[in-house]
Amino acid sequence: MAVAAAAAFVAFLLHLAVPGIPLLTAAVALGMIVAQIPALRPLLDGPLKPGLAVSSRRLLRIGIVLLGLKLSLVDIAGLGLVTIVAIVFVVILTFGVTLLLGRMLGLPGYQPLLIAAGFSICGASAVGAMSAVTRAKDAESATPIALVTLCGTLAIVLLPLARIPLGFDPTEFGTWVGLSVHDVGQVVATAQIVGPVALASAVVVKLTRVLTLAPMVAIVGAVERRRPRAEGSAADSAAGKRPPIVPLFVVGFVAAVLVRTLLPLPDVALQVADILQTALLATALFALGTGIRFAELARTGWKALVVGLGSWVFIAVLSIVAVWVTTGLSAAP
Template sequence: MPGFAVAGLATLVAFLLHLALPAIPLLTAAVGLGMIVGQIPATQRLLDTVLKPGIALAARRLLRIGIVLLGLKLSLYDIAGLGWPTIIVIVLVVGITFAATLGLGRLMRLPGTQPILIAAGFSICGASAIGAMSAVTRSKDEDQATPVALVTLCGTLAIFILPALRFPLGLDYADFGLWVGLSVHDVGQVVATAQIAGPTALAAAVVVKLTRVLTLAPMVAIVGFVKRRRDRRAFRAEDQGRSSAGAESTDRAKRPAIVPLFIVGFLAAVLVRTFLLGDGVMGAAVAGSVLSVADTAQTILLGMALFALGSNIRFATLARTGWRALIVGLASWLLIALLSLAAVALLR
């Protein structure tokens, strides 16, 4: 309870900061507060002792519930309205960015599962994608900290840099919204960036961004399938080495799920949003109320989870070992921005 209470209080403070400075998304403020708290020696001791159980639970369980609720923002009808050329381009941008970032991360010899987590965060949907991918890769909390810090940093910079480039690049409202939706990581950061150019840019950016979010499920499934096959081969080799001693196979016990349960819940939420909370099935008023409550709950849960993830970040450690991850993150950010800009020109 102490850890939960602190995460909840931090989310409230992040909300107040967002009200005072609307350009800063609430979830970005929550991560930032966590990062600040994680650097203070007195609070570090609390985070490592009395607050640790609640913080750990928030970083994992609440994040997954928030991802499920994120599915209620997605309507398959809105995505279909983009047209096949735009959908294909979105999938290509996500796939190319993911593969290139993963390859660069491995080339730079990033530790643990950092390469695949950074790839997921930058190519799909920021910290939410990192949390989802960490479930199927069974990543440690310290492996998540650096990717979360990087997507928060680059996403926050995008809020200020992309609007400044709009006029030099000659982008109209719709093109700018498409560029933002394709290249900015977190949904809140997309909203904060696109709304500067007005409602037309915002509408285009949100639909494109949520279409990127939908690629989370197949990407997690692919990674889960690959990991399952690799683990099966490793477990079989291990079991063969122990077979002479009569040890039982642990293959089934150790296999990770191909698709975590909360990703199934995310897809179910997308279907509910499309067919039950769409046009007229439950009534506009009822559907609007349900979506409003779900959106508030999702924001609170993700705010608490991202504060918890941010509190695991230690700048002193990043200064010693994080420079390679910073290079990978900045390169991935530049790549997706350029790919997205090329996509905008292609779709004109």
């Protein structure tokens, strides 16, 4: 865990040196780079493995809980009903299309579900949440995290270039970024290129997308609890191995949103929580990144790459349509 925390600090220094690189993206990328060094693999897969496992699971869940303090229901209400409906529509449709594409291409295990969650909701955080509720193996989480990191990084470069041909003003661009980019850090890095108006719009839209994590996890949890009995695994159910409908950390996330909405929290407390949340997620994402092996992805991951890139293009195009529709309806008398 100390190694993961130290790596997160290195990622922070890299972010300071190159502000255009989001801290969380730097952290998971650093983990991925370290994992490719043959001399370090005996350490990663040996004495460091238990601590990295705790970092990638428990610290990630605590960070997700603290993420709820960024979002107030008042901010969501300020978006207006049309925009809220558009956000929910984009999340549900992207999730469904990505899940279907992953299953059509025969991705193994829970990979289709994890990729669908990561691309439709909130990147690596959603992958971690869905991994918890399904009890997916760490190996199944590695590819989805690599894909959301790759596509989120591409978005930082490509979306600002596409803004002018699309004719988006800063508010519309921010809405597009919030609807289509995966991790919160990637959203901030992409939107801030256009300015503070775009950034403010993107963050509120993105955090509203994050709020859909709770009901999506609850639905998946309910389905997973029914699956053992449907497959005849009554022994597992009797042994208490069925996943929870809603993991405790997701309940904590919703509680944090309610606290932010109902209580007048001091700015200092929110700033400390934000720093702690970022540090925890950076540590967790480095640990997750160390489980990614490019050689294995090259042998087995081309189908997952097709699903990831397809989902990324789909949500980007669908979000453009959503921005046009919401702008038109808002301007209508």
